[in-house]
Amino acid sequence: MSNVRVRFAPSPTGSLHIGGARTALFNWLFARHNNGAFVLRIDDTDTERSTETSYQEILSAMKWLGIDWDEGPEKGGEYGPYLQSQRMEIYRQAVAKLLSEEKAYLCYCTVEELAERRKKAQAEGKPPMYDRRCRYLTPEDRNKLEQEGRQPVVRMAIPDSGTTTVHDLIRGDVTFENNTIDDFIIVKSNGMPTYNFATVIDDYLMKITHLIRAEEHLSNTPKQILVYEALGYSLPKFAHVPMILAPNRSKLSKRHGATSVEEYKEQGFLPEAILNYLSLLGWSPEGEEEILPLDKIIKDFSLERVSKNAAIYDTKKLTWINGHYLREADPDRITKLALPFLQAKGLIPNPLPDEDYNRVQNIILAVRERVKTLEEIADAASYFFKEIEEYDPKGVRKQFSKIETADLLDEARNYLTELSEFNAKTTEEAYRKLSEDKGIKTGQLFHPTRLAISGRTMGPGLFDIMELLGKETVLKRLEKASKWIRENN
């Protein structure tokens, strides 16, 4: 185990979305590549918005994706606890230190007062920064304000000159003027620390060596560096990875369709496909191959090949990758994964009786070759489990528009009835013989038959469908189709 330690620190205020998953993945890949440790920490200092549900959702999404953590919730570790809400005493000590050294100070301004001043500053075209009016309060001032019943917050005393530079592994040096940095709040009036403060303490105490996170945090970084310095902590290395944007170039939000890992799961995407796709957003391997097994990604991953520019996610490519993995996956695994989707559509009973398993599996395997998600497997397999409700209109125009076709289907039915063994091989032989006997091209026979027994113009091999459907069903559907043709022509 090398000394590389990285972390993913989501706040449990919503489900794990694609962007968060990508950040988690890059951290995880970096840890695995370097044989380091991947820490999961829950940043739940926002008591208003944090929920147990989100917490559970995030953990389960991580597990589903296969991004496992070496230290963190449910796992423990040397540097716990891994929930910030359980680390209050640690923060309290740090605050006391800063306060006593006058690197931080108490501020009695209320939320309302602040909001008003911010509004006013904005209106005057000035930056909406805190005016530092509580920075130089005397003990008497503080007493007075406290007697008014005001609950103070703690603010960092930011130097009013100089610069702070972030040495970013991806972007190089990024320098900020200290006078553009606010005396930001590090402890709220309810006693909870804020993100920019707690994260520094925890990252330091947890011995995190590399902070790999989304670019939206780059502007926060100088604030955090100032906290590191005030506390006398050594700095980790920073790497700000590009953001993932929605198709309209804006930040990911619910409005843009599926954004959470959970939703992709529900749509029938495979975890390995999502991981593969996500790894390609903002990072590129050296070779040209883009379908990459996870161990290959781990082996090749490096921060040097992470790009600087934001990426718009494209479901089409994800879908293509998913189709690939769907076809490659182990038959039993794919069957088990597809079952719930068939059940959700009421195509098969839940639980599925053991004696039906084989047939259902064969259907799934026949159909998976031509679809891209588990959900589509269910759509493509529907006619194996229920009656055909409607013949594909385009197919009808092409195949069911002549009365002779009805005669042909009747004749086909006779040929098939004769069969003592009914499988792909025997049915195909019968069909080839029929088309020969009639002196017609196989297509003239095959296409209407496909429509008759599946209701569609596309799908698995015709004779595979027959075998999967069984003799009785095939004969019945053939008869029904021939009748339909006579009635509609």
Place this chain on the structure above:
RNA sequence: GGCCCGUUGGUCAAGAGGUUAAGACACAAGCCUUUCACGCUUGUAACGGGGGUUCGAUUCCCCCACGGGUCACCA
């Protein structure tokens, strides 16, 4: 608005002063095939604009434009 980051085809992206500017997805055509899909072949399509530096800029510098992020008692 201030500050910060970014800008190669529709999308993801390679590229590191001299290239016919890769590759993938998507799209189109063809082949294969009983259909569809897979696979294979081929094609359409890009360096935001303007100045420099240089014998030569997609590549280095500056300006502009555009996109994004951030300025919360959210993380």
